[in-house]
Amino acid sequence: MPVLSPTWTNERIELLKQHFEAGLSCREIAADIGVSRNAVIGKLSRLNLTRGRTVDERKVQDRGSAPARAMRAVPRLQYQMLATIYGETDAPVVAGPIDDANRCSLLELAENRCRWPISTPGAEDFCFCGNIAPDSQPYCAGHSRLAYRPNSRVRVMRG
DSSP states (O other), rough: OOOOOOSSSSHHHHHHHHHHHHHHOOHHHHHHHTTTHHHHHHHHHHHTOOOOOOOHHHHHHHOOOOOOOOOOOOHHHHHHHHHHHHHOOOOOOOOOOOOOOOOBBBGOOOTTTTEESOTTTTTTTTTOOOOOOGGGOSSSOOOHHHHHHHHHHHHHHOO
């Protein structure tokens, strides 16, 4: 069994203190010493080494107006990319009733039949929708509207 060397040798602790006093960030210190950023943060905490403000200064600044956070553009960008690929449709979705005349068991399912489960698996009345599913999709048009709704964040971002 290999013997593990301690993470914090005296040399590493001295390097940590020197880099800290020089003003390097925890990430930079970690890269130079060869430990994780969290290890650096933990060791600094255990050594009671802190930067900058006193507790009183932090309280005064925290009570002041905090800068507003910028909105993240990633969801908006993803929505724009998907809208470009699939075309943007703001047409209202027709939410009519889903036909239940074609319900079937697992053994009766075929490639072009809707696989939407009805009831609870194991229950006596458990079955699948069984309606026609277009273009090798897993669900019929009615159940696709239920399964592939954009999440609330995207709906809010669209306005």
